[in-house]
Each structure stands twice: as structure tokens, then as C-alpha cells.
Amino acid sequence: xVSIKDVAKKAGVSVGVVSKALNNYPDVGEKTRLRVxxxxxxxxxxxxxxxxxxxxxxxxxxxxxxxGFEENDQKDNNSFELFKGIYFGSQxxxxxxxxxxxxxxxxxxxxxxxxxxxxNIGGAILQGIRLDDPFFKEMVDTEVPCVLIDVLMDEPQxxxxxxxxxxxxxxxxxxxxxxxxxxxxxxxxAGTKEAYVNEERLSGVEEALLESGLTFEDRPVFxxxxxxxxxxxxxxxxxxxxxxxxxxxxxxLMAYGVxxxxxxxxxxxxxxxxxxxxxxxxxxxxxxxxxxxxxxxxFEMGRQAAQLLNRIVDGEADETxxxxxxxxxxxxxVKDITKQQ
Amino acid sequence: xVSIKDVAKKAGVSVGVVSKALNNYPDVGEKTRLRVxxxxxxxxxxxxxxxxxxxxxxxxxxxxxxxGFEENDQKDNNSFELFKGIYFGSQxxxxxxxxxxxxxxxxxxxxxxxxxxxxNIGGAILQGIRLDDPFFKEMVDTEVPCVLIDVLMDEPQxxxxxxxxxxxxxxxxxxxxxxxxxxxxxxxxAGTKEAYVNEERLSGVEEALLESGLTFEDRPVFxxxxxxxxxxxxxxxxxxxxxxxxxxxxxxLMAYGVxxxxxxxxxxxxxxxxxxxxxxxxxxxxxxxxxxxxxxxxFEMGRQAAQLLNRIVDGEADETxxxxxxxxxxxxxVKDITKQQ
DNA sequence: TTGTAAGCGTTATCAC
DNA sequence: GTGATAACGCTTACAA
Numbered sequence: 001x002v003s004i005k006d007v008a009k010k011a012g013v014s015v016g017v018v019s020k021a022l023n024n025y026p027d028v029g030e031k032t033r034l035r036v037x038x039x040x041x042x043x044x045x046x047x048x049x050x051x052x053x054x055x056x057x058x059x060x061x062x063x064x065x066x067x068g069f070e071e072n073d074q075k076d077n078n079s080f081e082l083f084k085g086i087y088f089g090s091q092x093x094x095x096x097x098x099x100x101x102x103x104x105x106x107x108x109x110x111x112x113x114x115x116x117x118x119x120n121i122g123g124a125i126l127q128g129i130r131l132d133d134p135f136f137k138e139m140v141d142t143e144v145p146c147v148l149i150d151v152l153m154d155e156p157q158x159x160x161x162x163x164x165x166x167x168x169x170x171x172x173x174x175x176x177x178x179x180x181x182x183x184x185x186x187x188x189x190a191g192t193k194e195a196y197v198n199e200e201r202l203s204g205v206e207e208a209l210l211e212s213g214l215t216f217e218d219r220p221v222f223x224x225x226x227x228x229x230x231x232x233x234x235x236x237x238x239x240x241x242x243x244x245x246x247x248x249x250x251x252x253l254m255a256y257g258v259x260x261x262x263x264x265x266x267x268x269x270x271x272x273x274x275x276x277x278x279x280x281x282x283x284x285x286x287x288x289x290x291x292x293x294x295x296x297x298x299f300e301m302g303r304q305a306a307q308l309l310n311r312i313v314d315g316e317a318d319e320t321x322x323x324x325x326x327x328x329x330x331x332x333x334v335k336d337i338t339k340q341q
Numbered sequence: 342x343v344s345i346k347d348v349a350k351k352a353g354v355s356v357g358v359v360s361k362a363l364n365n366y367p368d369v370g371e372k373t374r375l376r377v378x379x380x381x382x383x384x385x386x387x388x389x390x391x392x393x394x395x396x397x398x399x400x401x402x403x404x405x406x407x408x409g410f411e412e413n414d415q416k417d418n419n420s421f422e423l424f425k426g427i428y429f430g431s432q433x434x435x436x437x438x439x440x441x442x443x444x445x446x447x448x449x450x451x452x453x454x455x456x457x458x459x460x461n462i463g464g465a466i467l468q469g470i471r472l473d474d475p476f477f478k479e480m481v482d483t484e485v486p487c488v489l490i491d492v493l494m495d496e497p498q499x500x501x502x503x504x505x506x507x508x509x510x511x512x513x514x515x516x517x518x519x520x521x522x523x524x525x526x527x528x529x530x531a532g533t534k535e536a537y538v539n540e541e542r543l544s545g546v547e548e549a550l551l552e553s554g555l556t557f558e559d560r561p562v563f564x565x566x567x568x569x570x571x572x573x574x575x576x577x578x579x580x581x582x583x584x585x586x587x588x589x590x591x592x593x594l595m596a597y598g599v600x601x602x603x604x605x606x607x608x609x610x611x612x613x614x615x616x617x618x619x620x621x622x623x624x625x626x627x628x629x630x631x632x633x634x635x636x637x638x639x640f641e642m643g644r645q646a647a648q649l650l651n652r653i654v655d656g657e658a659d660e661t662x663x664x665x666x667x668x669x670x671x672x673x674x675v676k677d678i679t680k681q682q
Numbered sequence: 683t684t685g686t687a688a689g690c691g692t693t694a695t696c697a698c
Numbered sequence: 699g700t701g702a703t704a705a706c707g708c709t710t711a712c713a714a
Binding site: 354355356357358361368369370373392394395396397398461 | 683684685686687689690691692
């Protein structure tokens with residue numbers, strides 16, 4: 001294996017100079033720099049990142065720490081998109097990137113901080129992490145730079161950033177869309193009660209309803225853990241005795257579950273029941289009818305997260321909260337019931 | 342950061358002993374080993390993997406090198422499952438795991454070997470790689486241990502293994518299943534012509550047909566690149582002028598495309614057209630009707646690949662070709678047409 | 683058994 | 699500008 005020494009020898013300089021030349025240090029002669037670069041090329045030398053990490057103080061490795069990969073992603077590749085985005089972003093920044101799944105995946109009782117230490121990781125992107133996770137608390141305490149996906153801290157910390165869409169705004173728009181189409185008897189299929197996005201989305205629905213003079217308090221709200229099966233069960237039970245005109249769901253997967261429940265009860269979507277989802281997962285365009293939903297770009301979310309994290313690590317993060325665009329995507333799962341009476 | 346020195350000091354021994362105690366070397370006293378382990382625990386010491394990798398000759402890092410992530414996986418999480426399997430497997434073996442996406446993702450012109458060298462990677466799992474890829478050739482030449490997913494080498498190499506299912510057998514079973522249900526006029530929606538699995542699956546179909554006294558030569562065979570959109574277009578054009586009783590598709594995604602084409606032409610599945618897929622992707626159970634398919638376990642495939650690679654690296658691989666189980670999964674997309682006449 | 687010390691391939695801090 | 703040389707944290711001969 002060709003090392004920096006070989007380059008140094010062949011170029012007739014010392015290793016120090018080679019290192020500097022390769023890393024664009026200012027204090028190296030122009031002719032020597034060129035010669036070094038050239039011989040490095042000839043020898044097909046590429047620096048050993050492991051050695052570099054050990055030697056340099058700066059940790060240019062970031063990590064994705066993710067929980068709940070096992071469950072949801074069986075049927076949904078949002079996390080994968082996010083993951084690819086992070087990978088892509090870290091490539092662009094020439095960072096090294098590693099991963100750490102947690103939850104049922106994790107056999108060893110190792111803290112995130114420990115994980116990072118072991119691997120010389122300078123910062124982490126956290127997904128699906130609960131704010132009360134003791135390991136997460138430790139990260140904040142130890143001031144390990146973090147970027148949270150889809151979560152905002154109550155009180156901003158200098159070392160932790162966030163990347164998300166305006167979930168509240170989005171469900172508000174979604175609900176208003178339904179209201180415009182004449183829907184008032186709207187039921188809600190929410191995700192996990194404790195999830196930050198869930199709260200946000202729920203208050204978005206509430207705002208929309210209240211602003212249109214509708215009530216929120218007595219709404220049927222179900223929690224289906226962002227899972228289609230659970231959504232199916234809950235919707236089915238409910239629909240056996242109730243007839244809302246619309247269901248707003250906090251994920252496309254759950255929307256799919258609701259639609260299936262409706263169809264199994266002989267109801268047609270959107271004729272008898274309108275349904276909206278969230279995420280624009282791949283499934284949203286595949287069901288029939290296609291699901292009207294809020295599209296968010298998870299790949300971009302990952303990319304931005306990597307960039308933000310890098311800025312935080314470098315201490316040059318101007319803003320630590322990034323809001324991405326979303327888009328209301330109309331498909332065929334909503335009926336305009338203003339026109340028919 | 343607590344290092345091996347700290348443990349050594351506190352335990353009153355030298356660093357060498359600590360290292361040996363931690364790595365279960367035989368030549369260390371029982372009482373001292375215990376003492377070392379204990380103080381390591383007290384100090385919450387966990388060895389720095391980067392330093393370890395640099396120091397030890399043995400590379401305990403493996404990598405996934407994957408091409409074509411961008412395209413297919415928009416709608417299909419097989420690769421993600423594979424990926425998680427590899428991660429899980431390498432965790433079990435206490436290996437470090439990194440990734441390298443290639444294709445349109447790859448901006449820099451860096452070879453796989455170089456990538457591995459830079460990161461002290463001992464071996465790689467390759468997915469979606471073409472056998473004529475020059476970078477792959479280099480891997481084999483340089484004798485970097487590899488495990489191929491879903492591909493078998495023409496002539497076995499000591500340093501390269503394979504994990505796959507018996508694709509030929511599987512499509513043969515699938516085709517026989519159709520034949521048993523009375524189908525003879527069977528069209529084929531294949532994937533990418535050059536793909537290894539594609540060839541295998543195609544000859545499986547051929548074998549089944551021939552053994553049942555049916556012809557293969559004049560069969561309509563389409564190549565849709567494992568993509569639902571392309572499958573849709575090709576099936577639609579074909580179905581406008583032809584009426585096969587069944588379509589065998591080499592992926593569920595394409596089966597979905599075919600079903601959509603049929604339905605858009607006013608044909609009902611399975612009443613007017615039977616369809617079978619491959620993979621048991623998540624979509625297979627979500628369409629209506631559900632797609633009868635060959636289920637393969639990509640997670641397990643990844644896990645086994647990691648283990649096999651580890652064995653190859655250690656030079657203790659008895660067998661370098663691993664065949665996983667698959668299962669014919671009956672859903673509702675096939676009609677038994679023997680009964681109706 | 684245990685301690686000592688020479689690496690592993692870099693980067694970084696000095697003198698020169 | 700450039701060249702020694704000491705880290706970085708660990709493994710591993712080799713001595714003791």
C-alpha cells in the first residue's frame with residue numbers, strides 16, 4: 001500500500017511537506033506543491049482516512065442515529081430517502097459518514113456519546129429520537145453537535161439544530177383544503193401521541209377548524225402509530241357506526257389503511273369518504289384512488305441536515321433551525337361535496 | 342477522553358496488558374484480567390476503533406458498494422432491507438460497516454479498491470454491480486474479498502462469494518403454478534436484459550414451459566428495467582392487440598405496472614388477466630388484488646452476506662455460494678381457469 | 683505472566 | 699519553505 005512516505009521519497013521532500021501540499025496549506029512552494037501533486041497522482045496515492053482521523057484533531061465524521069427503523073420502514077421508504085440524502089450531503093462535504101440504528105436493533109447498551117467517541121464522530125443526525133431519551137440528553141449535555149430531524153427543541157441549544165417542514169402549517173392547509181371542498185364532519189387519524197410532528201400536525205388541524213368556525217373539541221381523533229394496520233382497525237370500528245365525510249391522516253400509510261377499511265365496509269373513496277394523507281410516500285401514488293397529500297422531500301431533508309451539522313461542528317451555523325418546503329399534492333382521494341347538493 | 346492509558350494507570354498495569362485483557366488474549370493473569378475489566382468498566386472506557394483499525398493488521402471493516410440506488414428504490418425498499426440486514430449482521434460480528442453508493446450518485450472517479458484502501462476496509466458486499474464493471478474486475482484482481490448479491494461468477498474465485506436465491510427454480514415454480522391453473526398463453530415482463538437474475542429467471546420460465554410441452558421461442562418477452570412505468574407502457578401497448586391469459590413479471594413493481602395497464606384497458610385482474618410478480622415487495626400486498634409472488638428475504642440476504650464476507654476475509658469460508666430460501670406466496674392475482682369451462 | 687517499545691499513516695509543532 | 703519529530707490510541711512482537 002502506497003503511503004505518504006512513498007510520495008515524499010519519490011518527490012524528494014519530507015512527509016510534512018507532502019501533507020501540507022495535499023491539504024492546500026499556504027506555506028508550501030508552488031513548484032514543490034505541483035511536483036508533490038503530480039507524483040501523488042502517478043503513484044495513485046490516496047490518503048488513509050483512518051490515520052487521518054486519528055491524527056487530526058478535527059473529526060470530519062458524522063453519523064445518523066436512528067430509531068424505529070425496523071417497524072415503519074417495512075412499508076415506507078421515507079427513512080431511506082433521508083438516509084440517502086445524508087449520505088449524498090456528506091459526500092459533497094467530503095465527510096465520512098456512519099450509521100447507528102437503535103431500538104430493537106440495538107443489542108448492546110451503549111450510549112450515543114460512547115458510540116461517537118469510539119468512532120471519532122464529530123456530530124450526529126438524530127431521527128425518530130424522543131426528546132426524553134436519556135442518551136439524547138447526554139448528547140446535549142456533552143455538547144456533541146446534533147441535528148434533529150422533524151423535531152424542535154423547547155429551548156434552543158447552541159449545539160443542536162433542526163431540519164423539518166412547518167408541519168402545523170401543512171396540516172392546516174390540508175384541512176382548509178377539505179373545508180373548501182365542503183367537508184365539516186372530519187375525523188382525524190393521528191400518529192403517535194408523543195411524537196413531536198404529531199402534536200404539530202394536530203394543532204394545525206385544530207387551527208384550521210377553529211378559524212373556519214368549526215369545533216375541535218369533540219372531534220374523533222385516533223392514534224394509529226403511523227401504521228396502516230392499526231389505522232385500518234381503528235377506522236373500521238369507527239366507520240361501522242359513524243359517517244364522517246372526510247378523514248385527515250398524518251401519514252399516507254395510515255391513509256391507505258383508512259381507505260382499505262372504508263372499502264371493506266362497502267364505502268367508496270372518495271364518493272362516500274374523502275381521505276387525505278401526509279408525506280407523499282411512494283404508496284400515495286399507487287393506491288386507487290391516489291392519495292391527496294402533503295409532499296415533503298426527505299432526501300433534501302437529509303442533505304440539508306448534513307450541511308447544517310457540518311456548520312454547527314465548524315461553529316459557523318448562523319441559523320440552527322431549517323424549514324423545508326412542502327407541497328399540497330392533489331390526487332383523487334377527495335371529493336368536492338359543495339357541488340352536489 | 343478516557344484512553345487505554347488511563348485504564349492502565351488506574352489498574353496499575355501497562356497498556357499492553359490492558360489491551361490483551363480486553364481482547365481476550367490467553368497470556369494474561371486471571372486476577373489482573375478481572376481487575377482490568379473492572380476498572381475499564383468503572384472508567385466507562387471503550388476502545389477507540391479508529392486507532393484500533395490503524396494499529397491492527399486485520400481490517401474488521403466491511404462495506405456495501407451499491408449501484409442504482411437512486412432509481413429503483415424510489416418505489417421499492419428491497420435494497421433498504423438488504424442494507425439493514427448487512428448492518429445487523431456486521432453488528433453481530435462486531436464489524437464496522439461503511440457504505441459506498443455508486444452510479445449517478447458518484448461524482449468522483451474513484452475505484453472501489455481505492456475506496457476500500459482509504460478506509461482500511463477488509464472486504465465489500467456488492468449489489469447491483471455488473472460483472473463487466475472495470476472497478477469490480479480490479480477488486481477481483483487485487484483479491485479484495487467480495488460477496489456478490491444475486492450474482493454468481495462464471496468461474497469461482499477464492500476471494501469472491503455469492504448470496505442469492507435459486508432464481509431459476511423460483512420462476513420455474515411460478516410458471517408451473519400458472520400452468521397448473523390452466524394458463525398457457527403466458528406473456529413475460531422481464532427486467533434488464535443484462536442482469537444476471539434476469540437471465541436466470543427467464544430460463545426458469547423457459548424450463549417450466551418446455552417441460553409442460555409448451556413453446557418458449559415465440560413468447561412475448563418484454564424488458565422493462567424492473568420499473569413499473571415502463572412495464573405499464575409495454576403491457577398496455579401489447580394488451581391493446583393481444584389477450585394472453587397471464588403475465589409473469591420479474592418484479593412486483595412491474596407486476597403492478599402490468600395490472601394498472603390491464604385495468605386501464607378495462608380488463609380486470611385476475612378475471613381477464615392473471616399476473617404474478619417477484620420479490621414480495623411491500624407493494625405486493627397493497628395492490629388490489631394482492632400480487633401472487635415469490636417472496637425473498639432481503640434482510641436475511643444482507644445478514645448472510647455479512648457473515649459470509651467475514652468468513653472469506655478470515656480465510657475460513659468452506660462454501661462461497663449461499664442459496665437462501667424463497668417461498669411462493671399466493672395472493673389473489675391469479676385465476677384458476679381450469680374450472681370454468 | 684507482565685512491561686517495553688516499535689510500529690500503523692497521518693497531522694501538527696517546531697526549529698531551521 | 700522545508701524537514702525532523704512528537705503526537706493520535708491502539709496492537710503486537712520482543713524482552714524481562
